[in-house]
Amino acid sequence: MLLTVTYRGLEPGDLGFLLHKHPDRVHEFELPVGRAHVFYPELDEERCTAAVMLEVDPIELVRSKRFRGDAGTLGHYVNDRPYASGSMLAVALGAVFRTAMTGRCDARPELAASPLELEVGLHAVPLRGGDDLPARLFGPLGLSVDQSASLLDGEFPEWGPSPYATIVLRGTALLGEVLRQLYVLLPVLDDAKHYWVADAEVDKLLRAGEGWLAQHPERDLISKRYLVHQREYVAAATARLGELDQGSEPADAATDSEGDSGREEANRPLNRLRADAVLAALDDVGARTVADVGCGPGALLSRLAVDPRFTRIVGTDVSPAALETAARRLDLAERSDAQRERIQLHPSSVTYQDDRIAGLDAIVLMEVVEHVEPERLDALSRSVFGLAAPAAVVLTTPNAEYNALYPTLAAGAFRHPDHRFEWTRAELAAWAGAVADRYGYRVEFRPVGEPDAVLGPPTQLALFRKEAAA
Incomplete structure (x- = not known):
């Protein structure tokens, strides 16, 4: 071998x-x-x-x-x-x-x-x-x-x-x-x-799968095969991965205070709720031309692409492999010339000037900012808010306070090993307020996912609107 x-x-x-x-x-x-x-x-x-x-x-x-x-x-x-x-x-x-x-x-x-x-x-x-x-x-x-x-x-x-x-x-x-x-x-x-295969294999799977397995589309297949189709172990792994999934709330945080609709939302994947919240924000600002900066393998882009209201869609990422995956996901090779003109993918970094995303109706930073080194945040705000200067910016990021409700997440640990930081609600408000003042935007904050009464929602969304466009 x-x-x-x-x-x-x-x-x-x-x-x-x-x-x-x-x-x-x-x-x-x-x-x-x-x-x-x-x-x-x-x-x-x-x-x-x-x-x-x-x-x-x-x-x-x-x-x-x-x-x-x-x-x-x-x-x-x-x-x-x-x-x-x-x-x-x-x-x-x-x-x-x-x-x-x-x-x-x-x-x-x-x-x-x-x-x-x-x-x-x-x-x-x-x-x-x-x-x-x-x-x-x-x-x-x-x-x-x-x-x-x-x-x-x-x-x-x-x-x-x-x-x-x-x-x-x-x-x-x-x-x-x-x-x-x-x-x-x-x-x-x-x-x-x-x-x-014994009980310890479930722990090994969870340790090795930290940060990527819970959100993998083939998660169930991976768990079954890794655990040799042993039902007891597969069930245990599935339950624990559900807790880790950014799309699932911890069981002890679930509430039915809003009746059936509240339970339905609590059971929906957080990554889906997050994308729904981003799309709702784009609708609120009337965006038609949108850039998903740090688009990864194209999860949000695939939802933008099927909506004819979006006349120009740009996806950028530092990873060529991620862009290749996004291109396959969007089936760009089989699309018409007009569709390929409408949907474009480019390698780019969020901390550098990129004129290809300048002047759009909106830029989306969905779970991106926490992957940037803190000392590079000024470069990010300058490139996005100062140079690209879209009419609106939609930003989502984890709420660090909510991490206490994930029983398998160690105290002080981040949700993903590539996160450079995770903000509390006050920390996001302070950073976003300063950026909005510096570049002429106003900002509002929205919860994503079922909020805890004390710790807030699992994800926080900041919607920036340029003052001139308000």
């Missing part, structure tokens, strides 16, 4: 610091599944590649009581475990890159906390669930997927294609998060875990 991770940056060799493995050495690890080797086949001024090679001992697997199999049957001895990149490779990743998966790097903390241009190569990956399964799993994470397969045996084409593929993932993402995603999704691609 072989997995490679390639990093392109100003100092490519920093990958060694991030992985806590020196590029000039070959690192060996004895694991329950065999022996893992970590080495660097490539390091130059442009890129650095780290490789993990796992040698599985099939005899030891047969002898071990930890790993699953039907003792005494031929399948217990003849199988694809020694070479297929599935759960065994995931075990190795968790062992050799344990610290890197947490996102910790004392030597290069700024890199560990920043999205990096990465390329991951996976070889002999079993695909049990259709050729589109890798795209369904990795696409929503902002990673592009290239995969190739060959015939099972070139001399016997009638045997058909091989059930194994080579997959290359590319995107701009946090290294630790990508490693955690691989840890979970390798067994999911295989739909098999070759060791006993």
